Amino acid sequence: MDYVSGGAGSNDIRATAGGTMLAGNAGSDVLRGGKGDDILIGGAGDDALYGGAGGDQFRFFGNQIEGASDTDRLYDLNFADGDTLVFGAFGGLFEDAAGVNAFNNGDAAIISSWDGLANAFEAAGARATYSGNAALDLLFITFDNGAGQTQTLRISNGYSAFVSALDGGPVPV
Secondary structure, three states: EEEOOOOOOOEEEEEOOOOEEEOOOOOOOOEEOOOOEEEEEEEEEEEEEOOOOOEEEEEOOOOOOOOOEEEEEOOOOOOOOOEEEEEEEOOHHEEOOOOOOOOOOOOEEEEEOHHHHHHHHHHHHHHEEEEEEOOOOEEEEEOOOOOOOOEEEEOOOOOOHHHHHHHHOOOOO
């Protein structure tokens, strides 16, 4: 697998062919996967991640998906193509007071379907709250670990699919 890394500024990085790992690092970056199975890691800053064809991984670590000034946007996320979301190394954010991780698989959550995303947050029990706007196809998931730490995920173009998965119904493709 090829590896391409951006610098400290804003970068526009494109995969050429095959599987490529793209890392934006600091700055507001645009990462564009190619036809292969790519790995996209935005890093710090407001990043735009385009998977392209193939089964791509969108990886998020620490507070890089959304923070005080960092908001990453995912484009071309298609679970039917084998795309996955990997949320890892969030530290205590996804742990309860006893140190139990809400995802029950160490310090990472690997999501490969809308059902998987719904189930991962349902596993957090009352600590996961959902709100959204069906007309705008927006979903907000706020996770609260009970110790004052929260993480909010904003998902556009997925509200209907996610709500259907939560209700146990068929998931639109």
